[in-house]
Amino acid sequence: MRKSTSAIIAEVPLFNGLPDDQLDKIDSIAVPKMVEKGSIVFSDGETANGFYVVADGTVKIYKLSMEGKEKILHIFGPAEPFGEVPVFAGANFPANAQAVTKSRLLFFPREAFVRLIIDTPSLCLNMLAVLSLRLRQFTDQIENLSLKEVPARLASYLLSLSKEQGIEEEVTLPISKGQLAGLLGTIPETLSRIFARMAQQELIVVTGRRIRLMDRDGIEALVSNGKLLE
């Protein structure tokens, strides 16, 4: 049974703590939109006139190099907003967005949303919190990309997944390994080799998208010292 628009809105952290009448207003400006797997939600540089919230499904935000290599910036799932940057600064999207699976989105037109924010201080603070959190994540990504090598990035990703999924011993990749390579700033071949090496060192056991964390301490050590034996 599919949730109603208003039921989804009530679950979005961005709208947490708002009085019911404000939630109703938000509901009234939301425009539902279904997108098929693989369809482009928006493209880098395109003029934006609003932002989105994922109701169902998964959306990836990414940049493309000249040669077509893909760097994934975010993977967003239910209740997560995306594409908010051009609502507040600049007029165009800073990256591409594509549906990873068939998804239901809510679109919030810029003008109406800004009006709403202006007379809802707590919505404004929520939005500031969302953007601040993103900045934190980006700070980590930049740190990982320029200060750590791929094994450490993968290890740190696995640990964050395990935290997020609330399971100590095993995690399930939410995306394909090819996509994961793009998220970690590398390519599938390299990622595959590193999975193999981590398995050989008995840090993990890989079964498709299931990763069993055999040696949590070892994985943590890998995050900090970065060295993975051959």
Place this chain on the structure above:
Amino acid sequence: MRKSTSAIIAEVPLFNGLPDDQLDKIDSIAVPKMVEKGSIVFSDGETANGFYVVADGTVKIYKLSMEGKEKILHIFGPAEPFGEVPVFAGANFPANAQAVTKSRLLFFPREAFVRLIIDTPSLCLNMLAVLSLRLRQFTDQIENLSLKEVPARLASYLLSLSKEQGIEEEVTLPISKGQLAGLLGTIPETLSRIFARMAQQELIVVTGRRIRLMDRDGIEALVSNGKLLE
């Protein structure tokens, strides 16, 4: 002649368009702070109870690797705010801040500032714009780090400097070449070699911190196709 606190506040883009009485309130919560060259303003992970605005001088925001390598995230000059993230999400600073030169800062205590934001919608929108702009810059940095190689990053930095300084033919590096290496996500040796190659290809002429842009089209081509001949 040194500007007064209130004169500085009036020039900060974050406070643009605010009525005078609001500017006075901002002035009243600002705490001036002098820092010597090289002194640490805050450290990664430290609990934050407010953010800063540069009044005079230059401050760098950076991350350190285990081995001591430094990745600079931002270089901030007069009228630019920094350290705002923990005001709105999380409790601690996500990176380090150090004065590059002797600097005068204004400190804004979190609680008082949040109160101010709550009843000043346009201040809130300004802050949203600041954070959104940062996200845009970080998006570019991530793109550069994972999708482009060092020559393209340097070329794109030089072009952005020329735009910022409003001079077509020549730019002046605002930081040492060693620091620039940290900003571009590389090391001084590599940066030095690439400067040499760009000079040899007659794209630029380097004289200390002065870089003369001899072949703007060539530099732009380097940004997009990334290839720099030996």
Place this chain on the structure above:
DNA sequence: ACCGTGCCTTGACTTAGATCAAAAAAGGTG
């Protein structure tokens, strides 16, 4: 002018990871 300390450059070498090519698994569909 001299000398040091920090900054920058150059050279020889090593290495992580990308590229190219192809085989092997895994999945979905009729």
Place this chain on the structure above:
DNA sequence: CACCTTTTTTGATCTAAGTCAAGGCACGGT
């Protein structure tokens, strides 16, 4: 279940950039 597509793995090779080690340069202080 056989077929076709997509994903993943493996192997061989290449290259951008990091490391290590010296020199050279330049600026500020005595």
